[in-house]
Amino acid sequence: MDSREQDERGGQPVVWTVADTAIGPLLLAATPAGLVNVVFHATGPIRDRALARLASRLGTEPVEAPGAPLLREAIRQLDAYFAGERRDFELPLDWSLISGFNRQVLRELAAGVPYGSVVGYGDLAGRVGQPGAAQAVGTAMGANPLPVVVACHRVVERDGGIGGFGGGLETKRALLALEGVLPQPLF
Template sequence: MDSHGPAGQRAVWAVVETDIGPLLLAATGDGLVNVVFHASGRVRATALDRLASRLGGAPVEAPDAPALAEAIRQVHAYFGGTRRDFDLPLDWSLVSGFNRQVLRELRAGVAFGSVVGYGELARRVGQPGAAQAVGTAMGSNPLPVVVPCHRVVESDGGIGGFGGGLETKRRLLALEGVLPEPLF
């Protein structure tokens, strides 16, 4: 079976080793479509099955594919401390409605090294009472790290939740200088 994204492009994937563990990157001809934390073994298999059902066919492992090359380069640069922002075409087809609106605002409006509260992000998209819905949007983010949901925290200063695990969130915030590096 051919594997194609929403616009008929072949979906490709690769796993990139990072300081927070392996990340699965998947792309269509429209851009990066998915980033998955802890992408080894069962997690990788589950993510690829989910992508196949959402995109209409199984993505093909292709670490040298042009659709992934720049994403891989930028991920390495980000974790190497030489890139602060990602400048990649994104395929938003795995998210829609309010969640897409919130994630686009997050990507555009919360810079490297800064954080925003769930309530503030809700206010920015014109839904000031929707802090909990913003949390749901963060949990459904198909493009973590690139669309930096790790930069969203609780208004009382708590770190909040994170789909990649709290230790991963702490490490990303430390990489960006928001938190001190873990002592051990």
């Protein structure tokens, strides 16, 4: 599809690549506004479903472009993060896949829960002025289109339980161990 056709459909260009990381392949997708999506376990059918979902939501077919500057920079920062050399991501983010309460919660998470710390679902709900909305915060974490970069792995249960995670509990444990919150997994 050329840019004129994209304009007619209302879509914006979307580029993507798959990065090999310490937690497995991550699909990274970006628009001109910024990184728009990170998807765990991005091989075969999972990658294809994620790309189809992006096409549907953003109104244009994503184009594989591993050399795109923003994707190259995202991979560089992810590599540094997994090597223990980076604590914060400095990437433009496109929040267009999320709105309302979910966006509010994820923005608070990104701004207010630093590397190496955790927050409870209920505490995060209170930070956005919705005490008692712990379940809704859990839903927002599950809808996070930018995991790892917007660190939903840092949200845990009030009683000390690890909680759920879209990338799988082993992945959540590995990310928390990397940040020094949990001991390194035994396997």
